[in-house]
Amino acid sequence: MTRAQKITLGEMRIRGERPLGLLFNYQRGHLAKISGVLTWRRASPYAISRSMFQKVIVVLAWAFLAFIVFGTISPLKDRPTLLSSADLERIGAFAILGGLFCLAYPRHIILVCFMVLGSAVLLECLQTLTLDRHGTLLDAAEKIVGGAFGIFAAGAALCLRQRKRSSQSQI
Numbered sequence: 001m002t003r004a005q006k007i008t009l010g011e012m013r014i015r016g017e018r019p020l021g022l023l024f025n026y027q028r029g030h031l032a033k034i035s036g037v038l039t040w041r042r043a044s045p046y047a048i049s050r051s052m053f054q055k056v057i058v059v060l061a062w063a064f065l066a067f068i069v070f071g072t073i074s075p076l077k078d079r080p081t082l083l084s085s086a087d088l089e090r091i092g093a094f095a096i097l098g099g100l101f102c103l104a105y106p107r108h109i110i111l112v113c114f115m116v117l118g119s120a121v122l123l124e125c126l127q128t129l130t131l132d133r134h135g136t137l138l139d140a141a142e143k144i145v146g147g148a149f150g151i152f153a154a155g156a157a158l159c160l161r162q163r164k165r166s167s168q169s170q171i
Helices: 009-015 019-023 050-073 086-104 109-127 137-169
Strands: 030-034 037-041
Touching: 050 086, 050 109, 086 109, 086 137, 109 137
Parallel strands: none
Antiparallel strands: 030 037
16 A cells, blocks of 8 residues: 555455554554544654564563662672662662563553562562671662652553543544
8 A cells, every 4th residue: 555545444344454453553554544534654664563662671671670680689899880879879770670660561560569679678688698798678668669669650651651642542
């Protein structure tokens, strides 16, 4: 189909095509409803499909968790330092982790909360097993606050995006 070709729903039904099947084919293009007529539009060659974006976010979330585990459990001399304040590092790292996991698994918020907040507590407990590190309740609380903030911020962003989409579909 060319970009300018227009198809009505009746013509699609006569041909045996399903409009919903075409609506979600992001790599080839999409159908847009313009004044009662469906118009085929070619997708941008630089556009990423939703499923590919979701997979990238999942990989980033797990890789970031592995980085945090390495930074928490490794000896003090091998620990990567990013900021001058360790408190800001902990809060920021777990805020990013919470946001990534919330974006990676948007329908499983309770599992995300257990994963992020539980990993904060578990890593502090494991830190007490190393010889040169010590886990404290204050550090665990900072990680929990950062993770909860990240989950809340990503959840709010997902909610706003959903609300924006639903308002655009009603127009």
